[in-house]
Amino acid sequence: MLYGGDYNPEQWPEEVWAEDAALMKEAGVTMITVGVFSWAKLQPGPDTWDFGWLDRLLDLLHGQGIAVDLATATASPPAWLVRARPEVLPVRSDGVRLEFGSRQHYCPSSPVYREAAVTLARKIAERYRDHPALALWHIHNEYGDHVTECFCAESAADFRRWLRGRYTDLDALNAAWGTAFWSQRYGSWDEIEPPRDAPGPVNPTQTLDWRRFCSDALLACYQGEKDMLDEVSPGVPVTTNFMSMFKALDYWKWASREDFVSDDAYPDPHDPEAHITAAMNYDLMRSLKGGRPWLLMEQAPSAVSWRPVNVPKRPGLHRLWSLQTVARGADGVMYFQWRASRAGAEKFHSALLPHGGTTSRGWAETVRFGAELAKLGPVAGSRTEADVAIVLSWDSWWALEQEDHPSTRLELRALVASWYRELWKRNIAVDFVPPEADFGRYKAVLAPNLYMLRSETAERLTRFVADGGHLAVGFFSGIVDEHDHIHLGGYPAPLREALGVVVDEFWPVPDDASVRVEGLGSATTWSEWLDVTTAEPVASYAEGPLAGRPAITRNVHGEGIGWYLSCHLPSALGRILDEAGVGPVHATPEGxxxxxxxxxxxxxxxxxxxxxxxxxxxxxxxxxxxxxxxxxxxxxxxxxxxxxxxxx
Missing domain, CATH: 2.60.40.1180 (Golgi alpha-mannosidase II)
Structure with missing residues (x-):
């Protein structure tokens, strides 16, 4: 089990380093991340390099038996670069160019930034590829944390190149984007721009493709460094730290390019259900590489510094939540950061070594947990087996949360979390899977929402049911294809055979209202005028215009069962899971x-x-x-x- 955290020695006099290394040894630290924000120190000028300090640091850590997760330092371009080439700075959708003075201030499509980043990473790799302390390569830091998109001219040109690769010709693009609507037809590629601020709603398929492109543009930055590291330093595993269930980046696609998954997780100690959301995120991290162990790259030992109110972790909570990451697949527990900063935006962020030093409560917990984590060596490498899968599609996520829908209150992460909570309460193991996954491994497949559903995915889900599986689908699913065009023939057209229902009309529930469902309580957010074809109603609406109409249905199809929930009522999952024969890992008291x-x-x-x-x-x-x-x-x-x- 790995144990450690981010270390920023450039923030401290060099005489402090030896003390830090000795204290790391005392705390049981086995690995330290270094260099994450060191670009300006490693490369003080365009043709100037300074590696002496990093040489001495890595030698010092190796002397204490501490491995190094070495970052490529490309997350924060130095001042000299942005002043010499200001076009590397990102531009907002309203045309405002963001300034230097924070971090991640770069245009993902900028060839100047990409070339400078790969050059820096290559210099680091060539120097340290054979250093005995080197254990991992850590590319960049939290891609998309501050800048997920850029609307400058370079990004526009890159977007057009991406679109050419996707559609080949303009006729295909015009068909996919439905440009016959509102006279939006394009006659040349040069007429296409990013979806900047406009007088009214922007073409939804253009916006969807923009989301896809922005994820791919950042991935291209990562891939440029990854290709170089694989060439210069083969055999050393490479990762970049994710940010849990993060909307902006398609982590299925990203994880396929990593050697292993790492994650940064910051549950809020003030949230009474933070541990449930955290469990969901950790199950996703485990699932991204097909169940392989992952690494918690960052968490807070206590309070963070960036919430409106930063509540600390009470005694025992740091230990409990750290153990939770291991329980759900992590083979290491790392933190931001080792020593609390004296200056900068994160100076009030907790650390393994707090401002108060070794007499503080935080330090005592650091040492105590390091010793305890070392006892879990037998757990490392082991896997979790699950009978239930939750389908998660980034394409559908992006499409669902666009404007001009029956309700703008549908947020995919919240919908998924509400279903996941029912599994967590029952101690049921769950995997997350992409739409193209092999569903046959599972007893039950849950789709809290699949607003966008490709026909081939629907066919495989239907076959899963016919072969004996239990499929549960949430409302407003199977509505559009991969171009955000409506599936005609009655919602949810691609899944009507498996589910045995037809949605006649959407009936979203206003914020201050709910609708009662017989025997199950009140549903919020959404309801539907639902007709059954081959399905049987198992619960009906008990009031309002939908009174007496089916709310939740069960459809026997082949050897399996397809369930449809036309309203937001996750508690209905209990019967579905029972019929699927899914049981708890172990029966426990509530909580x-x-x-x-x-x-x-x-x-x-x-x-x-x-x-x-x-x-x-x-x-x-x-x-x-x-x-x-x-x-x-x-x-x-x-x-x-x-x-x-x-x-x-």
Missing amino acids: VEATRRGDHLFLLNHTDTVSRVSGLSGIDLLSGATVRGELELPPLGAAVLTPASETR
Whole structure:
């Protein structure tokens, strides 16, 4: 198990480094990330390089037995570059060019930025590829965190090149974009611009393609550095740190270009359900590479510095949430950052070594958890098996949240989270899968929303049901194709065979209202005028214009069952999961999370009360105690049980 965090030695006098390295050793740190924002120090001028300080740092860390996750330092271009070539700075949709003075101030399509970034990364790789401390390459930092798009002339030209690659000719583009509407037809490629601010709604397919392009433009920046690292430093794994379930970048596509997935996660200690959202994000990270272990690259030891109110983690919460990442597939727990900064925008962000030094509460927790994490070595490399999959499509996400829909209240991340919460409460293991996944591995496939649905995906989902699978589909799904054109023939046209229903009309629920469903409670956000063809209603609307009409349906198709939820009522998933034969990892009291990696059972008590879990057998890797029958977990307590034979 890796343990450590970001280290920014350039912020400190060199005499502090030796103290830091010794304290890292004391805390049980095994790996440190360095160089993330060091471009200006490594390259003080266009033709000037300074690697001496980094040489001494890597030698120092290696002397303490600490491995290095070496960053390419390309996330924050230096002042000399942007002053010499101001066109590298990004431009907003209203034409305003953003200035130097923060970070990630670059146009993703800028050839000047890309060339400078690859040149810097190559210099670093050539110098340190054989250094014994080098364990990982860390490209850039949190792509898309501040700048996900740029509307400058260079980006416009790059967008046109991307469109040529996608459509080949203008007739195909005009057909895909539906430019017969509002006289938007293009007669030449040069007439096409990014979807900048306009008098009214912008063409939705143009906007959708822009979202696709922006993800690909940033991916091209990453790929340029990755190709170089693979050439200069083959065999050293390469990653870039994701930001959990992040809308702007298609992480399925990105993860396929990484050697392993790493993530930055910052659950809010003030949010009573933060641990559920975090679990969802971690399951996604595990799923992005088909279940392979991943690395938590950043989290906060306590409070962050960028929320309106930055609540710290109370005693025990840092430990519990860190163990949760391991429970859901992480083979390492890293932090931002090692030593708390004295200056800059993040000077109030917590660190493994706080401003108060080694006498602080935070330092005591740093040392204590480092020792505890080291006990979980047997867990490393193990995987999680799941019988349930949630379909997640970035294309559909981007298309769903456009303007001029029946309701602008539909947010995919919130819809997915509401379904995921029902699985978490039942301790049911779940994978996330892309639309092109092999669904046959699962007993149940859940699609909280698939507004955009390709015909081939619908065919495979229908076949999954016919072959004996259980498919549950949420409202406003199967509406458009990959060009954001309506599937004709009645919603959800591509899935009507599997679901046995026809949606006659959408009936979104206003913000201050709800609609009661018999036996299940009240639904918010959405409802539909639903007709059944081959399906049977299992719950009906109990009031309003839809009273007596089907709300949730069950359709036998072939050997399986297709369920449709025409309203926002995730609690209805209980029956669906039961019929699919999906059971919990382990039965626990409310608020106690149970997950399994290989033969290792994690039990995490997210409540403020003592909880007792029964039916257990094994040895707790954390305490060393043998458990037979019942285990008592204190508030925020945890246990990791492994079969007795595995500890010998």
